[in-house]
Amino acid sequence: MNPLDNIRIVLVGTLYSGNVGSCCRAMANMGISKLRLAAPDIQDPDFREAVKLAVHATDILDARETFTTFEEAVADCVAVAGTTARGGLYRQHVKTPRETAPELLELAAQGPVAIVFGREDKGLLNEEVAQCTHLVRIPVAEGYTSINLSQAVMITAYELFAASGVYVPPHEKAPLAPQGQKEQMYAQWRDMLQTIGFMDDKQSDHMMQGIHRVFSRGVRTRDDAAIMLGVARQARWAAANLPAAPRES
């Protein structure tokens, strides 16, 4: 099974419906679909703002589970990771989401794992933090540590998604150019640059070092080498075959 299916995003005492919607969208982006609200304090009975901001992730919003207390919301979870922006008592063994993600996924392979986010204004209470098996703090710049709720959900979900290995980063499909093809390209360029009068025979070795420097960074794939070889061929042909333009006066 995919351990992300065992992740429960638990929002505690959330005040703003819109934040719940934004959280749903962030969760959908990161392949997490189970949302729980614990003791929500939302003054928007129809969750209108939530529906609006969830965009196409309303399935997550509709499937949310609501609990009266924090304790009930995490009762079936084999691990409870609380997120906190503050330091202090009970919060000293806090780690970053990146450090914690692999362990949380291992645990999620065995049972439900709660990732808990506190109130917009005051986060998790000390008595809630004390019930967490793990504590997570998102790295932030000094002087501006207050993260929007859905942004905190996004970063934590992103680290879990990244650690899950579900996503395979895209890689250039084009095969890399072998050295022989590059040498052909350089030979064509040397000829062409002499033909068009960019350099004479004596300057060639020196000038070609500059060309090598640029192409060694820029020409990676067979396609790259083929394009640049074609440019040289065509320039040589044009210099020999196109009628000279009238000189500018």
Added chain:
Amino acid sequence: MNPLDNIRIVLVGTLYSGNVGSCCRAMANMGISKLRLAAPDIQDPDFREAVKLAVHATDILDARETFTTFEEAVADCVAVAGTTARGGLYRQHVKTPRETAPELLELAAQGPVAIVFGREDKGLLNEEVAQCTHLVRIPVAEGYTSINLSQAVMITAYELFAASGVYVPPHEKAPLAPQGQKEQMYAQWRDMLQTIGFMDDKQSDHMMQGIHRVFSRGVRTRDDAAIMLGVARQARWAAANLPAAPRES
């Protein structure tokens, strides 16, 4: 200098003022302060929504620079990293923010580096993508690839911030318990568990294996060991000294 100071977050053709505000807040969280708008298409002349959602990051909002075109907004930048959710032509050499961050920071140590984000509805145009020196795609789950603009800014800024080394993850300050202290603790527990009648002499070695298993995971620091040693001492004292409670009937 801090290379994050040379990062320019460039929003192209942005439609919603609120998103600009949320971007400012995310930037502040991640230690990036220079915002540019290229050809904004915002129907909120006073940026009211932006001010509201920037929360305490209005200094970034107020200091924003606005340009008529994409080209002008990135003209002074030594690297231009475009973010794109789509694949296709011109977009094959895309990398993840995590892969790209170290190189972008190296470049930012030498000059301004633009991180470019397209329109909420259609992202960057092909002609804009073609002008980028780097392409970045945030890893997302298949089937829900549309990321909110400020969330995309947050993840990209977060990866730059994490790679910058500005943030030092918190680590437990309490010194780890040396083995000798742990042995004292286990000795106290053995005595105590016999005293309270939890195990007799014959069972002790077996039972202590269970205690070792639990404490080997749970007792890490000197403080941890001191607490558990104190528990054992107190339980032994209580068993010997407290008056017996009346039996429940």
